[in-house]
Amino acid sequence: MVDEIILTQPDDWHVHLRDGAQLATTVPSSARSFGRAIVMPNLNPPVTTTPSALAYRTRILQHVPPSRVFEPLMTLYLTETTTGHEIERAAAGAISGVKLYPATATTHSEAGVSDWRCCDEALACMQEQGLPLLIHGEAITPGIDIFDREAVFLERELEPLLQRYPRLKIVLEHITTAAAVEFVRQAPPRLAATITAHHLLLNRNDLLLGGLRPHYYCLPVLKRERDREALLEAASSGSPKFFLGTDSAPHARSAKENASGCAGIFTAPAALELYTEAFEQAGCLSRLEGFASHFGADFYGLPRNPNTIRLRRESWSLPATYPYGQDVVIPLRATSALRWRLIC
Ligand SMILES: NC(=O)N[C@@H](CC(=O)O)C(=O)O
Ligand SMILES: [Zn+2]
């Protein structure tokens, strides 16, 4: 049995760090495991311009512990009024990607896009500039069952989008279904996908059976066991099209334990340990490094990190809560045993 793993320093290709006092918890939690992170722009109001993204980056950097190296890679929030000029400014200003939120699909997506066909100028310019489009892939057409929203998006939105912009690089974020795995596999290499630790470890029974568990509620919502198995198979297959994106998305306890609870799971404090557990379950620990540390950097055209980290087989647990502004946030797996531990 393997008891210690050494990996190239991993990166997180999809994370929500929030803002203000919340950065004091989120930034050290991510910097603990990851060298770089693609930072989501769904603040309120959203990050729609390069100057606002760079100002946000400065606020994030103020919370990186002195002992850590952590590079936030910034993104812009696409709206129906994003101009080609704004995209050129982003490409020149070291912005790493532009995020498409179908309007109302998820947390803070109200300013998002009701139809990507309204964003032709921005999307065409991104294609020219080589700036990747990052997508929350759920259809928002009224009447579609919440469990079908991802699969419907692939056919009705993503397929035509890939055809209309034949050179645009796209990351389908936080995929949750066997259908998305299949779609990404068959698409050209300019389409890749991130996969969260929670979608590798949990299915909708964990959310709904024997009591409603709001801390397991996220979007896209957890799916069937056969979807979880397909995701685990894709993540541990060695295909460079699938890489790590935690989608760590904290919400205050009062907003989660609520009659209308917010979507999002705070996984950052033990993210790498949770992925390691999933890969061990799949019998593929040797494939963790490609998924966690190589394929994302390769896709974004960035160098792989030069340093390494170590994980040891060890039972330990997270605290019940972390401070979160005036409230607290509960991490996934709070107080219950974890099997692996990052030791440097
Ligand atoms: N994943 C989630 O359930 N929530 C995210 C938004 C998102 O990534 O869709 C959030 O910002 O809270
Ligand atoms: Zn999303």
Ligand SMILES: [Zn+2]
């Ligand atoms: Zn997210």
